Amino acid sequence: MTTFSVPNRPAYRLTARGVLAGEWTKFATLRSTWITTGVSAVLVIAFGLIAAMVGRAGMGSDAVSLALSGTTLAALAVGVLGVLLSAGEYSTGMIRATLTAVPARTPVLWSKALIAGGTTVVVMTVAAVLAFTIGSPLLDSGVATLGVGDAGVLRALVGAGLYLGLVAVLGVALGVLLRSSAGSIAVLAGGLLILPGLMMLLPGSLAETVSPYLPSNAGSAVMALHTSDGSLGPWAGLAVFTAYVTAALVAAAYRLKKADA
Known part of the structure; x- marks a missing residue:
């Protein structure tokens, strides 16, 4: 009797690189992600140019702050991008297939955060430089001219x-944590846009103490050319905002590991 031996095949092992490649494929093949990314860049450039054309000396503005006038709305757009990348899978049910392929679960979150954050950093940095470079010649003669080397x-x-x-990373974290696109966008918009306005209702001294540590105020400090009184320094502000994002990611990772899809 003749026997046939079956060659041993190495067990398939999904690597972090494989998870990242899979999440990039999802990102790159979704039309909504590129539309949202493009809208974010257009907001930064368009509002920067408009501000440069209408900005006047004596308004307390400089060439950099005018060029970055569109970042407030762009923040909402890139936050939505992160939410769509994560919470969108819960609304379609694709998350079950994703977690079946990646039983460890958390690599999915890290990959989504890296792709959303990395893509946004590159695109928005280019948009900010373009807004500044193109807008500078349009500035009022009373606004000090600045160069990238200043x-x-x-x-x-x-x-x-x-x-x-x-x-964008915060949007990814909220999407996984709340598992609802509408709810995540509402929380994101509330934290970045509405919460600073509510601080105006607090007593003056308390508002001045708390306001610099709000997510949007702390994060945007790194974009300011000069540090104003009562504000955090550029890198201190970015560190505070990074702490908020890290906390959201840790909470999202915990729920992803412990809760059913």
Whole structure:
């Protein structure tokens, strides 16, 4: 009797690189992600140019702050990008297939955060530099002319990309944590846009103490050319905002590991 031996095949092992490649494929093949990314870049450039054309001396603005006028709305757009990348899978049910392929679960979260954050940092930094470069010749003659090589300018422009990249990561974390696109976007918008306005209702001294540590105020400090009284320094502010994002990621990772999809 003749016997046939079956060659031993190495067990399939999904690597972190494989998970990252899979998540990139999802990101790159979704039309909504590129539309949202493009809208974010257009907001930064368009609002920067508009601010440069209408900005006047004596308004308390400089060339950098005018160029970055669109970052507030862009933050909401890139945050939505992060939410769609994560919570979108819960609404379609694709998350079950994803977690079946990646039983460890958390590599999915890290990959989504890296892709959303990394893509946003690159695109938004380029948009900020373009807004500054194209808008500078349009400035009012009373606004001091600045170049990329001047003190603080490059840090502020790159800082805009870093801040918006972290906002995108925050969107990913909220999407996994809340598992609802609408709920995640509402929390994101409330934390970045509405909460600073509510601080106006607090007594003056308390508002001045708390306000610099709010997520949007702390994160945007890295984009300021000069540190104003009562505000955090550029890198201190970015560190505070990074702590918020890290806390959201840790909470999202915990729920991803412990709760059913």
